[in-house]
Amino acid sequence: MSSINIKRAVENIRSGTTVYTPVIELIVNAIQAIRVTKPIGGQVTVTILRDGQVDLIERIASVDGFTVEDDGVGFDKDHRDSFDTLYSGMKAGQGGKGFGRFTCLKYFERFDVESVFRDGDGLQARSFEMGMRTDIIINEQISNTESTSTGSKITISGLKSVKFSDKSLDVIARVLVERLLPYFIDPKSECPRIVIGEEKGGVPIVLNDYLTQENRQIVELEVGEPEIVIAANDETETFSVRVFKFYAPRMSKSKIALVAHRREVTDVAIQTYIPEFADEFYDSGESDGARGDRNYVIKAYVFGDYLDRNVSLERGAFNFQRETDIFYGISQTQIEARAAEVAREAMGPEILIRKERKAARIEDYIATQAPWHRALSREIDFASLPMKPTPQDIELHLQTAKFTREMETRAQVQQILSSDDPNTLHQQVADVVASISQTSKNDLIHYVSMRKCVLDLFGKALETDDDGKYQSEGDVHDIIMPRRRDSDALDYEQHNLWILDERLNFADYVASDIPIDGARTDRSDISIFNRRIAFRGDNVPSNPITIFEFKKPQRHDFANPSSDDDPVQQIIRYVNQFRDGKFRTPKGRDILVSDNTTFYGYVVCDLPRKVSDWLHREKQFTIMPDGLGYFQWFPNIRLYMEVLSWTKVLADAEMRNKIFFHKLGI
Template sequence: MSNVNVKRLVENIRSGTNIYTPLVELVVNAIQAIDAKGIQNGLVEIEVLRNGQADMVDRLEDVDGFRVKDNGIGFTKTNRDAFDTLYTEQKIADGGKGFGRFTCLKYFDRVKVSSTFAEGDAFHDRSFRMGLDKDIIVDEKEGPSQAQAAGATIEISGIKSVRFPDKKLETIGRVVVERLLPYFVDQDRSCPRVVIWEAKNPSDTLSLNDYLGKENSQIVEIKVDEGTFSLSANKDEKSFQVRVFKFFAPRMAKSKVSLVAHRREVTDNPLQTYIPEFGEEFFELGPDQDLAKGRNFVIKAYVFGDYLNDNVSLERGEFRFQTDTDLLNGISQTDIEQKAADIAQSAVGTEIAERKRRKEVRIAEYVTNDAPWHRVLATEVDFSALPMRPSNQDIELHLQKKKYEQEIATRTQVTALLNSKNPDELGEKIAQLIQKISDNSKNDLIHYVSMRKCVLELFSKSLEIKADGKHQSEGEVHDIIMPRKKDSEELNYEAHNLWILDERLNFTSYMSSDKPLKSSGDRTDITIYNRRVAYRGDNEASNPITIFEFKKPQRDDFANPSSKEDPIQQIIRYVNQIREGKFKTPTGRDILVNDTTPFYGYVVCDLTQKVKDWLQKEKNFTPMPDGLGWFNWFGNISLYMEVVSWTKLLRDAEMRNKIFFNKLGID
């Protein structure tokens, strides 16, 4: 009689197990019972128990449990007593932990055992249930048997809260084969025949051994040239063996690397974690290179070794060493899986190499067409960690990360060099650092100029007439040049495109957009089409102040005699108000001017014939030689004013930048 708190023990089973763990445990125990009997005709039978209503789609009921039967040694007194002992050492030579049976109770309500065993020349029957309180074995019965062969049947049923993830017999069988593949391919010990069938339809039997070793088998081993590797564990070399298999008809599965302990799969992780080109399944042509008879497959690399056997957890769901860096044991799971991934790559090297080539072409196209500023950086960056089919965002984020890392490294080197007290090392190192800084600066310049071209294309598009015969809304075009209701104290100098108007705007100390320069009154700054932009360099009285007034394309009603939106008079009035000291910035700063402070005024509009007549006959403006603008000088207030067309504004901006576009090959 045992004295174990079974319920608490089951509740404390750690993560790493899953709903398949009990079934795998029972099949392994059945194989071990057959090995102990030493017979050549070993047979393990798995019956699938179902319950509930059949599904309307696949017409299958949910899985409720399993019945696993073997023709092994049976539950002799020794085996019975081991079952009744927590952490029994009976199967320790075969990696037994004396604990696996308790995982059955984690996922199923009932565990029933019935067995026939030999005692001398006679056979006996033994049956019992697995207890849920203090005793591991309950309701035990034993007596003489009429049977003439030993064996055991263990039934687990009453699946708990979770649903079994698979329904089809073929799917369940394949998962079991994958988990126990080391048993099926063991070269030293032959695996008994393992079959699976429906308890309600015993005639429909599937042999799990047939997944391997036959024509058109679903699992085929790939021979590798070098299937072993070693890793150092605290100065002690540990050896590992890798066997690589093709799994055909992969059911949306991914290629994986599996770590094995005592012939059981413990963990499996995607190979694409280490080599992204494993992210998609592979394809093998049929006989005579027949495409129609070809099959899809994934790769699975199984890793064996004493280090894994010695460090598997009690529940066999994980290992005692760390997933990443392991300072205590010296070898981590990542170390092992990375080595195994390299070997798996060699097994399908041609296809992996082709996938990498396609990725390189994809990256090169992105850099050439969309991000030429990264040309130099792209030649120095390792892209192997990127997904097999990287998106533009994937590539850009990877390059930005590497660029940042390079900048940090360069700054660190510059700091170290400046603090160096050894003058002999300055010359060569300074030259090297200047080159690095120069390359980074070139990349930034290329990026900046490329973005300018995009902005000009967008700006040109915004000036076109839409399908409805109208121009873009005022707000949309406004925001291309500078976001509304902002000033330079809220915006980074790169967050606007005022260089379209004048390059000097990039270096002004203050500018505002659609914000009043005093707490009340009109907004006298930039609202595209109908308000102003004001800017200057340093806030010194000698520095000029520039004002822009915009009018919507094709609009010319401001030239009407009755119009209250005369842009020329608006600019003149605004200049006078600034001279009189009526305005401050939104932060309360005075706008410093004196009698000689120069002002520049610009009106941007479409020069219709009505506007041209108005400028010549009523405003006394002089036409520019290119015919795309007019100018005048108001000497009494030191104001030079131009009226230019949207076409001229765009054309001049394109001309100023054309040489840069040409040099970059993006014109």
């Protein structure tokens, strides 16, 4: 008589099992029982037990248990004693662990056995239950029987807290076929007929028909090289891979299943290794004379002695690690990755089409949105990207590759600097410089492309809207430089002052709509539109100071005789304030100005006839050769001033950058 803590054994069952595990266990045991007495033929009948409470929405009651019947050897003394022995070795040759029946009690309250077995020249019946305390077999009874054949009927019922998520007969049948497929395709042993039906009648489903019907739903694909060999720890292991189409699949993803002793143990989506398997596939065919597509997914089953030897006790996992395994030598990831390659070969044309679509999507993004990545894109692998990558996916992948390259280059530079070997120095330097140059090219392409976008926006801001009105001053203001910011808070790439003058990128200080020194000036905020922008290089008297005055497009009231907003006079007044020492640097130092300091003043506005006449006749300005601006020199205060039209500013900026845009094809 056995005496073990069954409840504790059940509680110690590790993760990896599912509510389907007990059903699979009983069906496999039934197949093995049949093969003891019948080399071919035999039948396993699975019946679904319902709890009687019909769901109002799905119109079907939940699953409460199963009965599994077979016409096998029955529970004779040897099989009965094996059942009563923890970790029995009776089926070790078939991969039996002597523990599978305990998984039934993890998910179901009751485990009942009815069996007819041969005893000498006659037949007898044996019934018992599986206990939950210290005895595996309880309430055992042996009696005479009028049955004429051996067999067993096992019932598991009283589903515990874990719900059986699937309800319909066809869905449950499909899951069982997927899990038991290794038995159906085993060339060394014919699988008995397996039938599943409802307790209260209805049309049963023959699982074998999924592979044998004329319009079968599971089809095996030809594989050029079904065996894979993986070396580890000075040894090699061989695995075989068989690939199948599953039509009208219950699962939405193609998968790789690792099999031990003809039982599926684990599965993983193939897209984990090959993104092109993310979506379902489709076959075109004819059904009842009409054209129609059949959707399907791929499932690759992996077999091997290594898997058989290292499956866990509960058959829900393997003893080796998922990632790199030093002790066992081969990890689950290694096996799955190689099996994915076999599946890709089997689906060659379909995968190639999907890869070409992905490549086209990547090329389109780079050509239209990120041409600065063109050179880098030719050198990196996009295989890990999703099948339908978004622009964000592509950009992140490229940025990651760029960062990796830069880190490698920096490491190479450090290695060269720390090397004492003059023989290899020349070639190493050449290689690193080439790498640095390519990175710099990519950055330059990106920068120039962004300039094109900025000029497009700038040109749009100078146009009228649908009501014939010009954009607000703030819109153009923020394109050139954000308001209430200065160069201490902005990097040179974050403003677009290059539209006005390339030298502005490297000015020592630029202020936009914020005061430089409110304590010592009457009007110290230097900003865009009716306010000013000033810049200079280092704070030395010999460096020039430049002041910009901007007027809203098509504005001309500043040319009125009574206007207090005369931009020419505003710039002259600010030059005098600089000369009088009324401004300080951001750090509180006086801005150094001498009698020889040169000032440049620029007014940017539109030049209608009224403004042109005003500049020429009243301000004594000279028109530029292109007719789009005016200039004048004020010798007493060493001020050179230009009045430029918005059209000229935009045209000149486009001309300066035109050659770069042309080279990029944008």
